[in-house]
Amino acid sequence: MYDQTRAQQPSDQPPRRPEHHSTAPDALVSSDERDAVLTRLRMAINSFADTPHEALEEAEGAYDEAVAHLVEALAERRRVLHESWQDRDPGTGSEELRVALRQYREITQRLLRT
Template sequence: MMYDRTRAQQPAGQARGPAERRTPGPEPLLPSDEQDKIVQRLRHALNTFADTPLEALEEAESAYDEATAQLVNALAERRRLLRAGWQARDLETQSDGLRLALRQYREITQRLLHI
């Protein structure tokens, strides 16, 4: 039986290939399947521009409108969940929970400012 040194050095449950690796970071604002659909529409617009420029531009505008609407909805839902989490608490005894909510608001706002 052959010994695989690289496999032995990886912790259990860690992704093995580059396509499976995930970098730790904030949760995406939109699900990846929704992002993929919008990106595909933009690619289609770019690819068809030479033949039908006006239709391609309309497709790009529609993809933009869809992305912004989904983003607004996702942000509103995230705000609703955050607010529900800290509003229901006894403000005097739950400072750790409030601190966590404040960090989450800060992180989301900073991400928006860096778009």
């Protein structure tokens, strides 16, 4: 006779999870650069009551610094991605090209979400 209780018990092995690459995107700005900008921004916020104009100038500087870091990081990411497929052997596999296309799509979508 078939043991129905066994069929109702959880599997002896943990469920298999589909293999994925890291779901968290790589940070565009290093943690040191991010921390430096956030420190500047906090200083601006904390000094606003005493020196509002200077605080706003500091906040604007933090903003400009953050933008500069992002522009540099995006330019470098583009350069690396471009080199991954450009000037390759015309026989470069479609899978390699598909990976490059997926990376372009992911970074572009990520930029548009923020």
